[in-house]
Amino acid sequence: MIFSYVRTSVWKENKVTMEMQLEAIQQKADELGLSQVLKKNQYEDRGISGGKFEERPGLQNLLMRLMDKSxxxxxxxxxxxxxxxxxxxxxxxxxxxxxxxxxxxxxxxEPLPSGSKISLQTMMVNIYGVIAQFERDMTIENVISGLERKRREGKPLTSSVPYGYRYSEVRLVPIEKELKIIRLIYDLYLTEKMGYKKICNELNGKGYRYMGREFLETDIYRFLNNKVYFGVFKGGTVGGEYRGTHSTIVSEEEYLRVQEIKNHVELVKRVIEIIGCVKKFFVPYVITILPLEE
Structure with missing residues (x-):
């Protein structure tokens, strides 16, 4: 019985697709005079790293099938x-x-010597495996090195950027129209003492839109919690937070003041919730167990 296994990794560069792998496998089977690889005998894992052995359901199912004595x-x-x-x-x-x-x-x-003993085949496959692991380790080292260089230069580690910026040539470029809205949100929160809902009403009432729709309270929450607006990036796997070189819209003092107000508001809400629970459950319970005067 003929089986096949194909996998594509998370890396996109120079990727040999699953379809290309399957086609090459069938051609190899034809060259060797083997039967066609049936669909039920084809196993695959799409977009999974080669270093994650236990996390590949396709490979695990294949091995279980191969361990069947039949x-x-x-x-x-x-x-x-x-x-x-x-x-x-x-x-x-x-x-x-x-x-x-x-x-x-x-x-x-990667052809193996024909008619070779299992020990020789194992050695050859192991050599190929060592080379593959070396290539993987080098790729990881190069990626980390690139991220560390970006970090030293104050550049973003990913192309994912917050509202108010666009990604260009490994830098955050401000979008003035959007940054003015971010500035307005901070002013409304700090100066006008508005909450998330009122800020949304203010922005939507003036015709401002976020990604083609009205602003939501969750949007305001994210904007007020994003350190990129005062110049700080998350370090991810290559270290802690670091300063960027992009244009900022708020100061660190303003950001910290926002967090202080938010924490105070959350504390007040929590206290109110606790008081509400006491009134709803505890007080009626106390009344029921207190002796009534005759």
Whole structure:
């Protein structure tokens, strides 16, 4: 019985699609005079890193199927060995399952010596696995290095930008019309003492729109909690917060003042909720257990 396994990773550059992998696998099967790879014997994991062995349902289901005694002596074809795993230890575990169940492993792009013993095949596959893991580690190191460089230069780590800016040449470029709205939101909150709902009514009443719709209270909450507006980015996996070089719209003092007011408002709301609960549940209970005067 012929099986196939294909996987695409989270990386988009130079990606060999699943369809391309399947086509190459079937061509390889034809060259070897093997039967067609049936749909039910095709396993896949889309957009999952090769380092996440246990988190790939397609691979796990394939291994469970191959461990079935009825499939002993079959063939598994992959596009590259690193499609199975980029971790050499995990690759050895997979090989152990295949060898134990006499499943022949074939790679389209990495041929093994024909007629070679299992020990030699294991060594060759392991070498390919070590190379794949090295490539993966180098890719991760390059990504982290790039993020650290952006951090040192005060640039955003991602192309995801908040309202009021656009992403251009690895920098945040202000959109003046939108930043004026952000400035107005902070002024309404700090100076006019307006809450989220009143701010929404004020903005929507003046005809301002957010992404083609009216402003919502959740939008105001996000804007008032975003440190990018006073020049600070989140560091993510490469460190803590850091200062950006983009134009700011509010000062750090204003941002901290907003947080102070928000915390005070939340505390007052919580106290009111507690008092309400006491009145609703505790007071009636006390009345019922107190002795009544005759």
């Amino acid at each position: 499939n002993k002596g079959g063939t598994l074809i992959v596009y590259r060995f690193n499609r199975l795993s980029r971790n050499s230890n995990d690759l050895l575990k997979i090989l152990e399952v295949l060898n134990k169940n006499k499943i022949e492993l074939i790679s389209v792009m």
